[in-house]
Amino acid sequence: xxxVEQDPGPFNVPEGATVAFNCTYSNSAxxxxxxYRQDCRKEPKLLMSVYSSGxxxxxxxxxxxxxxxxxxxxxxDSKLSDSxxxxxxxxNNAGNNRKLIWGLGTSLAVNP
Amino acid sequence: xxxxxxxxxxxxxxxxxxxxxxxxQNMNHEYMSWYRQDPGLGLRQIYYSMNVxxxxxxxxxxxxxxxxxxxxxxxxxxESPSPNQTSLYFCASSLAGIAGGSTxxxxxxPGTRLTVL
Numbered sequence: 558x559x560x561v562e563q564d565p566g567p568f569n570v571p572e573g574a575t576v577a578f579n580c581t582y583s584n585s586a587x588x589x590x591x592x593y594r595q596d597c598r599k600e601p602k603l604l605m606s607v608y609s610s611g612x613x614x615x616x617x618x619x620x621x622x623x624x625x626x627x628x629x630x631x632x633x634d635s636k637l638s639d640s641x642x643x644x645x646x647x648x649n650n651a652g653n654n655r656k657l658i659w660g661l662g663t664s665l666a667v668n669p
Numbered sequence: 670x671x672x673x674x675x676x677x678x679x680x681x682x683x684x685x686x687x688x689x690x691x692x693x694q695n696m697n698h699e700y701m702s703w704y705r706q707d708p709g710l711g712l713r714q715i716y717y718s719m720n721v722x723x724x725x726x727x728x729x730x731x732x733x734x735x736x737x738x739x740x741x742x743x744x745x746x747x748e749s750p751s752p753n754q755t756s757l758y759f760c761a762s763s764l765a766g767i768a769g770g771s772t773x774x775x776x777x778x779p780g781t782r783l784t785v786l
Contacts, residue, residue, distance in 0.1 A: 600777035
């Protein structure tokens with residue numbers, strides 16, 4: 558089993574739709590969780606951290622379920638500019654290294 | 670402007686010709702890291718550095734070297750590049766190497782697309 562797994566998609570949704578991605582992780586001791594966004598051929602950028610109580614940033618909501626070992630990202634009222642690949646990232650904090658484990662990403666295409 | 674810069678952005682070279690990809694950050698970050706990104710394999714860490722003169726191997730260090738003589742710079746060296754090192758390379762930095770809160774945010778450079786013929 559991969560350490561971090563994501564559905565690669567692509568998710569094709571119309572503008573204004575609500576879309577949700579899940580990401581599962583295998584290490585129950587994982588401590589920090591993040592969603593990064595990557596546009597085609599560009600660098601990943603932090604979208605949001607995921608906190609235990611869940612957190613929201615505008616149209617984006619992230620949640621963590623430690624019992625089932627998954628995190629989720631919900632995007633409401635999708636915009637064309639939301640089209641990108643969304644990377645799930647888990648920090649296992651192995652010793653001194655910031656051991657970030659990266660998922661392969663979920664591709665989202667928002668269509669007019 | 671706070672940023673991570675990489676040079677060159679694109680490079681086509683031939684097998685065995687030594688090359689260096691530079692990385693520089695102006696945020697006074699302690700932690701720096703190199704990744705390569707390949708289709709179907711995602712981002713894989715090559716080397717990382719917790720601070721000046723402190724470097725260590727990531728998941729795929731073979732064929733690469735790094736150095737951290739100054740806090741802001743973290744060059745990636747390919748002594749004898751081979752075609753299997755054709756990839757998209759990212760340098761990243763973050764405030765500290767300890768988990769927790771916003772200090773975990775990794776800031777990435779724009780990437781270097783390397784082709785080894």
